[in-house]
Amino acid sequence: MINVLFSAEPDMWAVYEGPLNAGFVAAGLDVDLARDHAPDDVDYIVFAPNGPVQDFRPYRNAKAVMSLWAGVETVVDNATLTQPLCRMVDEGLTTGMVEWVTAHTMRHHIGMDRHIHGQDGLWRNTVYPPTAADRPVTILGLGALGAACGQALVHLGFPVTGWSRRPKSVPDIQCLHGDAGLTEALTGAQIVITLLPQTPQTNDILNADTLALLARGAFVINPGRGPLIDDAALLAALDNGQVGHATLDVFREEPLPVDHPYWAHPQVTVTPHIAATTRPETAVRSIAENIRLGEAGLPLLHVVDRTRGY
Structure with a gap:
C-alpha cells in the first residue's frame, strides 16, 4: 500500500x-x-x-x-x-495556456477591440492589420508552456522569437538566450508574451529599458507571473503610447486590489489568473x-x- x-x-x-x-x-x-x-x-x-x-x-x-x-x-x-x-x-494545463495565449494574441493582432467597442454607426474600413507573417512575436520563457504557445503561433504564420536564460532549441522558433539575446529578442517586437518562472533574475524583466526596445504601440501579454513586469514602467509606457495595450492575467497581489490603476486604464485588460488552470x-x-x-x-x-x- x-x-x-x-x-x-x-x-x-x-x-x-x-x-x-x-x-x-x-x-x-x-x-x-x-x-x-x-x-x-x-x-x-x-x-x-x-x-x-x-x-x-x-x-x-x-x-x-x-x-x-x-x-x-x-x-x-x-x-x-x-x-x-x-x-x-x-496536457490540460498546457492546452489551456495555448488557447488563452492564442486568443489574446489574435485579438490584438486583428484589432478586434476597435470593432467590438465601436458599434456607433461608423464604417471603419480604412484600418486593417498586417498578416501574421508581418507581426513579430517574442515569447519570454521557453519551458513547456512557452514552447507550446510559440509553436501554436508559428503554425498560424507568426514569426516567433523565444528567449530563455539558458540555451534552448525549439523547432520553428528562433531561440535566443542571455543578456544580449534578450535585447535582440525584444527589439522591434510587436507582441511580447511573458511565460518565465518567477526568480530573482526574472523579476521586473519588463521594465522601462526593455519596454523601450519594443516596436512603438506593441502589445504585452502576461500569463506568467506578476513580478515579471515593473508595473509603474508598464503604466508609463501605456500612457505615452510605447505600449498599445497590456493583457494581464497575473499580478504581484492577487486578487488585484480594486483601487489598482490597471482596473481603470483603458489600455489594460485584466483577467483573474485563469490562463492556465x-x-x-x-x-x-x-x-x-x-x-x-x-x-x-x-x-x-x-x-x-x-x-x-x-
Whole structure:
C-alpha cells in the first residue's frame, strides 16, 4: 500500500479525490489517498502551496512532493522541504495556456477591440492589420508552456522569437538566450508574451529599458507571473503610447486590489489568473505517473532545480 497525503485547501478535496483515485487505479497503483495520514506513514505528498502542509520535516519518509501548481516560487525556498519537488506539467494545463495565449494574441493582432467597442454607426474600413507573417512575436520563457504557445503561433504564420536564460532549441522558433539575446529578442517586437518562472533574475524583466526596445504601440501579454513586469514602467509606457495595450492575467497581489490603476486604464485588460488552470482529469495522470516511477526506482518527471528556482 502506498500512502499519499493530499494537502490543499479543504474544498479541493471534493474536486480531486475521485479523479486521483481513478488515476491511481488506471496506473495499477495500490494507493491509500487521505488528508490525515500520520506523517511517518506518508510516501508521497500531493501539494498546493495554500494547503495545510508548510513544514515538511515531519514527513521524513516521503519520497517526493508533487505540486498541483505549475509555479513553485512560493515553496522552492522552504528550508524544511528536503524531498524532491515536482512541478505540475500536464496536457490540460498546457492546452489551456495555448488557447488563452492564442486568443489574446489574435485579438490584438486583428484589432478586434476597435470593432467590438465601436458599434456607433461608423464604417471603419480604412484600418486593417498586417498578416501574421508581418507581426513579430517574442515569447519570454521557453519551458513547456512557452514552447507550446510559440509553436501554436508559428503554425498560424507568426514569426516567433523565444528567449530563455539558458540555451534552448525549439523547432520553428528562433531561440535566443542571455543578456544580449534578450535585447535582440525584444527589439522591434510587436507582441511580447511573458511565460518565465518567477526568480530573482526574472523579476521586473519588463521594465522601462526593455519596454523601450519594443516596436512603438506593441502589445504585452502576461500569463506568467506578476513580478515579471515593473508595473509603474508598464503604466508609463501605456500612457505615452510605447505600449498599445497590456493583457494581464497575473499580478504581484492577487486578487488585484480594486483601487489598482490597471482596473481603470483603458489600455489594460485584466483577467483573474485563469490562463492556465490545473484540470484534475489530466493532472492526475502526471501525479500517478510520477508515483509509478518513484515506486519503480526510476527518475521522477519535472523535478525542480532548487538552485534555479524552477
